[in-house]
Amino acid sequence: MLTDFEKERYSWQMDVPGVGEAGQERLKQARVLISRAGGVGGLVAFQLAAAGVGTLRIAHAGNLKPADLNRQLLMTHDHLGRLRADCIHQTLSDLNPLIEIEVIPENLSAENAPRLVGDVDLVIDCAPLFPERFAMNDEAMRQGKPMIECPMYDSDAYLTFFQPGRTGCLRCLHPETPPEWKRRFPVFGAVSGTVACMAAYEAIKHITGIGTNLRNTLLHCDLATMRFRRLPIERRANCPYCPPADERRSDA
Amino acid sequence: MPKLIIPAALRGRMNHPQDEVEVPGTTVGDALRALTKDHPELQDILFVDDQLHPSLRIFVDDQAPAPEQCLATTVKEGSEVVLLPPIAGG
Structure with a gap:
């Protein structure tokens, strides 16, 4: 159940058609894993915290470096040299103390x-290395x-939604x-923040x-030329990582 | 001539970056070979042993040719061929 304060806090987004109290309650009950909270993942986490996603689990190792600060907007100058995880937790808690934030x-x-994947509903892949991305993919x-x-890379950004059995x-x-x-990789925070x-x-x-x-669509954005394209993608035949195809095959 | 759409991830590898390149050819393979003739610095990103790099995605007029038939896919005057290499910036 939403509290009166939550109804007030989220009232403007609950006005979005189709959301209402039921949609906000679904956000409150949701558990989301974000792999890394850098230039992309940090802004994903910030938006989901603001929106009231009930539990955010964020995996991000290491200590904060000066070169992180042009894009990793959860990080603050005073945390330089300290654990990124602590800074991530503090920034998100300051934004929204009503949600559960677990930073690993x-x-x-x-x-x-x-x-890490075990008890979440949705995972968001924001790691800067392919082995991490593949590890997340394979487990999801x-x-x-x-x-x-x-x-993203430079002014390029890709976006797609993988749903096991349907994509x-x-x-x-x-x-x-x-x-x-x-x-x-070359990056302005404005580009990583856009995607x-x-x-x-x-x-x-x-x-x-x-x-x-x-689903089954790759959005390619080139922010240098402002070309945005929706491109069809599909499951590769005999992919050993995908579960069996769901015969519903609906994109609804 | 078909037009190749070059994303930033490839432009950064070109000695003289261009976001669009018109090249001669009637197939995707022709067009890509014409590109690497003018921009040999892209050869190792686009091809492995003269075959298309398995992680490079190609789209012709916003459609995705089957990977195994991609190089033989017909392109025509004005066709737009989008090249998307794997990226992982996060």
């Missing part, structure tokens, strides 16, 4: 993925959890780790039931 000072891996597909994929997965989109991918906000709304749509998610 670990990056996602094949070893911890079963535990194994457990039948939907996954939002929202990578392909990250391994279908990119079967192999590109050897040329480097941990450091983050769109990814957060994909999550809100899925949880509340409003709108249409990007």
Whole structure:
């Protein structure tokens, strides 16, 4: 049940057609895992905290460095040299003390993925390395959890919604780790934040039931040219990571 | 001539970045080989042993050719071919 304060706090978004108290209650009951809270994941977490997602679990290791601060907007200058996880928790708690925030000072891996994915409803993949992304994907597909994929590079951003049994997965989109991918990539926070906000709304749509998610569709945004394209993607035949196809095959 | 749409992730690898390149050719394979002839710095990103890199996604006029038939897919005057390499910035 929403409290009177929650009804007031979220009143403007509850006015969105199709949300109302029932949609807000679904957000309150939702449990979402975000892999890393950097330039993308941090803004995803910020938007979902503001929207009142009841439980946010965030996996992000390491200590804050000066070079993080141009885009990782949950991080603050006074936390330099300290655990990123502590700064993430403090910023999100300051924004919304009504929700549960669990920050794990670990990056996602094949070893911890079963535990981290285990009791959430939805996962959002914001890691900067393909092994982490594949570990998240493989566990989400194994457990039948939907996954939002929202990578960026320079002025490019991709966005899609993987739903086990109804779409392909990250391994279908990119079967192999590109050897040329480097941990450091060119980024303005305005670009990583743009795809983050769109990814957060994909999550809100899925949880509340409003709108249409990007199932079997890859949105490519080039913010340098402002070209946005919706492109069809599908499950690869015999993908060993996808669960059996759901015969409903509805995008509704 | 078909037009190749070059995303930022590939533009950054080009010696002379362009967001669109018109190239001769009647198939995706022709068009990509024409691109790498002018921009050999893209060869290793687009091809592995003269086959399309398995993680590169190609779209022709906003449709996705089957990966195994992609290089043979017909393109025509004005076709837009979008090249999307894997990216993981987060």
